[in-house]
Each structure stands twice: as C-alpha cells, then as structure tokens.
Amino acid sequence: MQPVFRMQDVARTYRVGDVEVRALDGVDLALWPGEFVVLLGPSGSGKSTLLNLLGGLDTPTRGSVWYEDHDLATGDDASLTRYRREHVGFVFQFFNLLPSLTAEENVALVTEIAASPMPPREALALVGMAGRATHFPAQLSGGEQQRVAIARAIAKRPDVLLCDEPTGSLDAATGRLVLAALARANRELGTITAVITHNAAIAAMGDRVLRMSSGRVVEERRNAVRASADELAW
Amino acid sequence: MLADVELDLSAGEYVAIMGESGTGKSTLLNLVAGLDRPDAGTIAVGGADLAALDDDALTVLRRERMGFVFQAFHVLPYLTVAQNVALPLALVGTPAGERDARVQAMLAAVGLGERGPSMPRELSGGELQRVAIARALVHSPMLVLADEPTGNLDPDTASAVLALLREQVKGRGAAGILVTHSLAAAGTADRILVLSRGGLRERA
Amino acid sequence: MRTLRRVLVRDLVRLGAQAATAALVVACGVAVLAGMFGTWQALERAQREFYAGARFADVFASATRAPLAVERELAAVAGVAAVHARVVLDVVLDVAGVAEPVTARLVGVRADGRHALNAVVLRAGRMPAPRSASEAVASEAFAQANALAPGSEVRAVIAGRLQRVTIVGIGLSPEFIYEIAPGSVVPDPRHFGILWMDEHAVASAAGREGAFNDVAIALAPGARADGVIAAVDGVLARYGGRGAFARDDHASHRYISDEIAQNRVSATWLPAVFFAVAAFLVAVTLVRLTALQRMQIGTLRAFGYTRGEVVRHYVAFAAAIVAAGGAAGFLAGAWLGFALTRLYRDYYHFPSLDFAVDARLAAVVAGALLVVGVAGAAGAAVRVARLAPAEAMRAPVPPAYRAGRLLPALPASLRMIARGIARRPLAAAASAVGFAVGLALLVVGFYFRDALEVLLHTQFEVIQREDVEVAFREGVGPQAVHALARMPGVTRVEGERVEPIRVLSGHRSKRTVLVGVAPGAELRRLLDRSGRSVALPLDGALMSAQLARLIAVRPGDEVDATLLDGTQRTVRLRVAGLVDDWTGTALWADIAVVDRASGIGPRLTGARLRADPGALPALYAALKETPGLAGVSLREANLATFRAILDRSFAVSVAIDIAFAGLIAFGLVYNGARVALAERATELATLRVLGFTRGETAGLLLGEQATLTLVAVPLGLALGTGLAAWFAARLSTDLYRVPFVMTGATLGLAVAVTLACAIVSGALVGWRVRRFDLIAVLKARE
Structure with a gap:
C-alpha cells in the first residue's frame, strides 16, 4: 500500500515583525488510505501549520509535500486551489459557516463547485442535521453549527478531511456528537481524516496519534482499538 | 430562560457556576451585572436593589462596584496596558497621582509590572487576560464577574490565569462569580454551582 | 455559483443602509452628470442646428x-x-x-x-x-x-x-x-x-x-x-x-456661448466631485466588508473557490451598488435635464431646445460608472486577492494603534478618538475632504445668489438712479432736454451722448462706446473700486476697469478713440481714472469732450429722467406717443421682470444644491459612523459594561465623525470661498462681471444645512448604541 500523503523534512518559518518564527522544523509524515489520525499538541506546536500544508492552504519554506502525484510544496495558487476543490474537506474550530446562508445553502456552496457531490440534504442527514436544513447559523447551537460544517466538508466526497480543533469551542457532550459524526464519515466514506486538537482525550479515537511540540513530531502512537466518541471522557 | 434561581454571596466568597449551553448562564450574568432585568424576583448588590435603579444608576453601580473579565479579554486596543487598567479609576474620578500609583501596584500584582507602557497587541493571550483581571480589580469592586475567562487560552496558561484570578478576588475581599463549562476551571472556586432547567444547585 | 450570488444579495440587504448611501451618492453624480452633460449637449446642439x-x-x-x-x-x-x-x-x-x-x-x-x-x-x-x-x-x-x-x-x-x-x-x-x-x-x-x-x-x-x-x-x-x-x-x-x-x-x-461654456465646466467638475465621494464610500464599505469577512474569504478559498471567483464576488458587490445608483441616477438625471432645459427656455429662445437621452449620454454615464466602480472596488479586490487562505483563517491581528506621547494630557475618550483617526489617516482625510467639498458646493450655490443680488443692487439701486431712460432715434440737439422736462411729472432730465468707438492702446484695440455725461449729472453714478462716486474730469475720460485690463491701460495713460459714426475721426483721450462697473466696457467723459471729439457740435442720443411716482402713468402714456424715440427703458419694470425669471431658476438650483450637498454630508457621516460601529462594537460594549453611560459611548462612537466634521467645516468654507472667487474671475466677461461677495449669512447657512444633515445621520447611528445587546456583542468571538 502506498501512502496518500508524503511529507519530507518540511519546515515552515514566518516572519512576525522582526522575529522569525519556526512553526515547523523538519517534519516527516505519511498518511495512509482510510486512516483517522489525531495530531496532539499545545498551541504553538505547529499542528495548525501542518494542517494548512496538508490542505494546500500554505506552502513550506523547505521540504516536500505530496498528495498522491500532486506536488503541494511548489504548487501555484491555481493548482493548490484545484487540489483543494477536488480532494479536501475542511472543518474549523469556529465552524466558519457563512452567516448569510442557511445550513443547506452552506453545504451547497461546496457541492456547487465539486465534481461528484452528494445532495446537500443527504450530507446533512449523515450528520443528523436534515431537520435543520433551512436554519441560519445564528439559529443553531455551536454543536449543530459544527455538524453542518462537517456535512459541508463531506458533501463533496473529499479524499481527505482536515479538522482544526473541531470541538475546541464546544462543551463535552456536544463535542462527542461532532466527533461521532466525523468517525462515521471516516468509516462510511473511507475518507482520510486528520484531526488536530490540544484535547488529549480525543486521541483514543484515532488509528494513529501524533504528538507535536515546537514544530516537530515528538511521539507517534498507534491505537490497537479505536474508541468510539461516546467512550471519550474530558 | 432562567427559573427559580437563588444565590447569596458574601465578600471574599468565590463561586463557580457551571451549566450546559442554553441553561441561562449568560442570562444570569446579565441580570447580576444589571445589564438585563428579571421578569420576577429581586437582585441586590451591596444592599442596592437593582430593580429600583434606572439605566444611569445601574451604569454608576457597575463602574463603582463591579469588575468584569471576559473570554475574549476585550482589552481596548488603542490604549496602553496602563491606560486600560486606569480606565475604571478614571471613571470613578480617582485623582491622577493616586491613580498612577494604584495602577502600577495592580499591574505588579498580576505580574505585569513592566508592561504598563506596552500596547495590547504586543501581549500574549495570557498576558491580556492578566491585564483584564487587573482592570477588573483595580477600583476595589465588591463583585467580580468572570465569563469563561480561560476559554481562549491553552491549558497551562489557563490554570495560571485562574489561580491569579482567585488570588486577586479573595485577596481584595471581593465576591467573585466564575462562569465556565470547564470542570478544571470551576475547581478553583470555593464552591461549584450547577445551573440547569431546575435552577441553581450546589454540585454534589 | 448560485449560492455565492445568494451571499451577495444577503450581504447587500444586510449592509442595506450603507450600500444605499453609497448608491445614492452615485445616483447624485449620475443625475448631475446626465442632467448637466445632457443639458450642455442640448444647448450646443440647439445652437448648432439653429445657426446652421x-x-x-x-x-x-x-x-x-x-x-x-x-x-x-x-x-x-x-x-x-x-x-x-x-x-x-x-x-x-x-x-x-x-x-x-x-x-x-x-x-x-x-x-x-x-x-x-x-x-x-x-x-x-x-x-x-x-x-x-x-x-x-x-x-x-x-x-x-x-x-x-x-x-x-x-x-x-x-x-x-x-x-x-x-x-x-x-x-x-x-x-x-x-x-x-x-x-x-x-x-x-x-x-x-x-x-x-x-x-x-x-x-x-x-x-x-x-x-x-x-x-x-x-x-x-x-x-x-x-x-x-x-x-x-x-x-x-x-x-x-x-x-x-x-x-x-x-x-x-x-451670452449663449458663455452659458454653454459654463455648462460644460459644471457638467464636468460637479459630477466628478460626486463620483469621487461615491467611489470613496463604495471603497470604504467594501474594504470594511472584506475585513469583516476575512474568515469567509479564507473559508471559500479553502473549499477551492479560485482567487478570481472570490474577487469577482466582492467586485460584484461594488458593481451592484454602482449599477443601482447609476440606474436611479440616470432617471433623476433625465428629470433634471428636462427641468434644466425648461428653465433655459426662459432665457434662450431656440426653435428646439430638447434634452435628449441618447447613446452618447448613455456612453458618458456608463464610462463614469465604470471609473467609479473600478476605483471603488480596486482596493478591496487587491486585498481579497492578496489574502492567503491560511492567513484569512487566523484571528485578525489587532489593529496597530501607536501609543504616541503626543496627547498625554487628554482624557481617555479623546485619546480614543485621536488614535482612531491616526490609525487611518487617509480614510479620515478623505472623509473630511468629502464633507468639505459638500459644504463648499453649498457655499458656491448660495454665493451665486448673493453675487447676483449685489450685481442687481449695484446696477439698479446705486448706479442707475433714473426712473426712465429714453433713446433718441437720431441724434438731437440739447434743447430736446427741455421738451422732455415738460412731460408729465418729470422732475429732472439729464442728456447723454453715446457714441460707438474703437479704442486703441498700442496694438490692442476694442470696440466699445464713449458715453458723454451732462455736467453735474446725478442720475447715473460712476463708482470706483471701493464704491465711491468718481467725479468726471473736465478733460479726458474715465475708463471701465475691465476695458483697462483688456487693453492694458493704467490711469494717466492716453488712448486713441476712433468714432464709429461714419466720420472715423480719431481723438486722443487721457484716462483720468477707472470705473469699477459690473457690465460693459465703456468710457465716460464730460459731454463737452464728446461733442468736441465728434466735430459736429452738441448732440444728444438719449436722456435719463426722474419723475414724480404719482405721475408715472401719464408720463408713460406721453412717451408712447412721442415720435423720434428709439426706446424707453424703465428701471423698476426691467428689474421686476428679470427677478421673476431669476427666482424661478434659483429656486430650482438652490434646492438641487441643498439636496446634493446635504446628501454628501449625510452619506459620509452615516457611512463613517456605521463603519465605526461595526468595527468597534465590542470595544463600545466593553466600555458600556465597564461603566460608560449610553451617552458617553455614543459620544465615543460619533466623536471621530464629529471631529472630522468640525475639521471639515473651516476647510469647506475656505474651499467654497476659493471656488466662489475662482468662479467670479472665470465667469467675468466683457458683458458683465460677477462680483465676489461672501456674506456671513451665506457661510452660516451652508454650515447649518450640512451640519444638520450630519447630525441627523449621526443620530440615526447613535440610536443603535441604545439598542446594543451588550453580552451578545461581547460573547461573539473576536
């Protein structure tokens, strides 16, 4: 089996004022088909940067990033945009729903530009939100908004689902519902799922857990058994 | 939104209020702060019945007797750290000389003695929340209201900020209410109250 | 794309008031452009066609x-x-x-x-x-x-x-x-x-x-x-x-050519002012929108919307505002054009003077709209295009305020206002300049009325003192004065001799008239620059200051005057002094000087009469039957007829000026305050919770606009005064001069009108502070 993502010796530095910040400093990583990976680490450990590189939102200062035969390290804006459009689904900590669109319209926003999407209603049904299709984000609770965001991410049948602190602004019970929706998408659609979080409790859900610190992957662990979302405690 | 809530708080007492989303934590906070009025029942702060006060009187009550700490800090970006902390003193008319001394003492107490002249954008999240705590306490309020003060902070920073908040509230003889959905945060209070549809109950 | 279009429509509705102010100013610009450009075209076409x-x-x-x-x-x-x-x-x-x-x-x-x-x-x-x-x-x-x-x-x-x-x-x-x-x-x-x-x-x-x-x-x-x-x-x-x-x-x-030239000028710069303000408002609205929607932009880009698609989405926002304003403005412009051409028919008589909405007008308007759209959208488009998707997802960096030791003594509230302005000096300056321009527009509008009042007052109340002026068909002997004096009610008669001449000084020459005035004449005053009567010299002549400028003559110089009466006699006249008159380019001399110059003895070409008011009807009746008169002109009747025409056109133009200038002031203040409200909602809510009263909070919100407005007032007054002076110089011709006058009443009225508009729009926004849901604002993520 070939890895879907290959990252070699990747570094990413930013300039903030006069200071040079090393967000990633020599990361090697491979992601395999159907995998559910949890990236753990405190804020500033570089996990968001790693996710941005995987998602084609950013390019590394050094090193190579490959998704199958797409070179994500040297791609220009147009090719990265195409990559994101065809292969990636994103879930964000703050949901990033467009406030002026209903739940269904938020999903349609993505399905309209996808090659072989599922109907928005079907995606909402997958996350248990079919009944709230015509609600605007302001009429939904945080957990409901995040589930709409997941529906939006999976509706285009992406090859990879990248989630940045998906439960970061939710309480535990709601967080579990959201994680269950993610696990279901991973299981039923076979989408590679990468979740970054500083909540160590979520680690039990992953096939693999990577712990990051100061821009490096400092620990890699494989769970023999994946916990289900309702087994998590935090 | 909120039904049958009863709460008594004495000076130096620091309580946490927990509750699922939608149980009315924010409503409770608004009522105590005099930002909203209850449909029934009475709220008194320092012996003053809030129902008897008009908007301006409530404003005066807030500026003199209360301090606030928010999840998103809300440190004013165009004032220096010291000017932010001086704001409540300016509002109650503390003379300039005394004001500077108290601001400096307060900043030292939250571990930011050197950062007075800095602009907020030069500070980290944890430091910003320390500024907010200093601002909430500098005018020696009777009551400090903290709404998810560590919601935007990582766990290590969060515990340091919570410890500071507790120390400052209790040390200055104020009463404190900490609203949070984090059990770890709530654990720093003297007692934990849980808000639910049924009302406010002591956590078992 | 359908869904993105839906976002566009909903954003437009949400920002409705702000988008509408920008659209309204666009509409004003288009209305003025279409109306004035069209009127200019109509006048030119009417003249060209009639002449041909x-x-x-x-x-x-x-x-x-x-x-x-x-x-x-x-x-x-x-x-x-x-x-x-x-x-x-x-x-x-x-x-x-x-x-x-x-x-x-x-x-x-x-x-x-x-x-x-x-x-x-x-x-x-x-x-x-x-x-x-x-x-x-x-x-x-x-x-x-x-x-x-x-x-x-x-x-x-x-x-x-x-x-x-x-x-x-x-x-x-x-x-x-x-x-x-x-x-x-x-x-x-x-x-x-x-x-x-x-x-x-x-x-x-x-x-x-x-x-x-x-x-x-x-x-x-x-x-x-x-x-x-x-x-x-x-x-x-x-x-x-x-x-x-x-x-x-x-x-x-x-007259008609000067009018057409003036129309051409105002059809250019006036709309340009509106378009500049409109582009500014569109730009501010759009830049603010993109700043607020950083995350939305990042999200769309993350989902795979291309840079072009996202940029197009925001450009469409500007296009919608401009198109809506353009359509409304075009209709208003057509109305304005019809109204203006109708007014012009009072003054100018063409077989057809018709405002026409033609392809050329549409093309000019479309071109102007394109420029406004591009200017308004460019800033935001560049920002959107530059925004890296990953960047957009990060929490925005707090605005970079500088500490500055400049204003240490100011209370915190003033410091907030000062830093708010200092943070975006360009936007603040543009806003102040826009406001100043609106005010200046009004000052100029009122000035024209004042200038005409002065012109009419000077001409009809100070210079002309007679009741009736008569012209003889042929030159008559001085004894004609006695016949006139015997007419009913006449109390004073002064003969006058007007001869067409060509005046020559060096290589410059000008066709004009030499007016011979009876000694001791009281019924026509010659005034100097400071408005004092100038006495006629026994020898030599007084020259219109305008003529002196034209042919570069100074008091004391000598000029050659060739009589254009057929004799072609040329006499040398010493220019004893200058007369600051508002019309014409005449020379005045003692009637004896003119008589000597002509070489054909004393003659009169006309006379000025003063009469007992009660006897005027009888005098009129007698004049109607007097043979040999080429014309009779009546000071009061002339003035009354002209005033009637004038009042009609001024009523319209002042109303238009007030509407447009008011709209600019309203739009700028409203827009500025709305932007401030959106950007600083959390700050203002924080202050409310900390113990600022509603009034204090609203004061902070509007303080920036109020400060800019107050700065703009002297600027606008200076600009308006300068523009008025420029117009006075530019519009002055041989036919008439436009006096430069600036009264306190005019300045005060212009300020009052613009400030009233600013206050109303500020109050509308300030009202929102009262209805703040404080906790909801503070709960919202930064």
Missing part, C-alpha cells in the same frame, strides 16, 4: 444709410460668402395690458422670410404680406411675455404717426436667441421685443428707401473675420459705418 438651419451670420455691421447697391460691393469683398442687407429701426410700442412703454426693434424681412442669412423661423402664423406696413411677426419671448398671438394688435409711433400693427406670426431668429435690449443689463421680454416687418415698410418708416442701415455677412470657409471686418469698415465708411464686428461681440451669441 437659419444661416446665422459671422460678421455684423451697421451704417447710417448705405444704398442697396453697396450690398453687391460687400459681397465682392474677399472672404465673404453671403450678404444680407436690411433696415433696422427701434421704435416705442403701446401694447395692450402693459402700462409702460415697450421698445421694439423693427427688422426688415422679405415676404418669404428666406434670406441668405439670419432667417426667421416661424413658430406660428405667417410672414407679413409683401409691402404691408401693418403686419409683423413678433419674437416668441416677447409674444409670450405680453400674451400676443397672431391677430393681436400693437400700436407704434412709426414715421411720426401712431400706427396699428397686427401680429400675423410668432418667430425666432438666431440673432435674438437671447433677447436683450441694446445697452440693457438683463433680459426683459415684457418691455423689449423684435418685430419682423416687410423690408420696404421698415425702410420707408426709417426713411431709408432704396438703402440699408444694417448688414449681416457670412464668411467663406477658411476666411478670417479680421480681414473681412477691415474691408467692410472700408466699404461702409462713406455711409456712416459704425464698425463691423464678429460673432464674439454679438450680444446674443456671446
């Missing part, structure tokens, strides 16, 4: 009496394409329903009206029958002002006899688009008009059978007017030629 259709002449001349054969002589002059010789005679009319005597210019026409030049265009009725001395075609303005229609009758003293003349038609001529009596300052269609009569009848009335006293000449293509004028003067010298002149010195042509 009626073959308006290029050179004009008059003589005392030239045999008709001379017409052929003139036609032979090199550069002359066509000649039309005729007889012109000024007479006094009695028009039913008009108490005052009316002056008419009788112009000889051929029965078919088809002259080589200056054809009469019939609007109603028919041309006078051949050789009929009792039929005439009346000019349209004159007919309208006096309710004359074909079949109406007027009575005139012609050839010493009181005759009845029947109006058989209503006509127009390219010579009299602007109908103004000779020597008059303002049009007065009720008391002055043109009557076209059979050429033989006019010739015989004037005692000029077989001769002409007026000629119009068309130039051959490429011929220069100067050469032809010199040749014509040569030919007519023997017949009492009064000096030929080109279109530039033709009163009607000059």
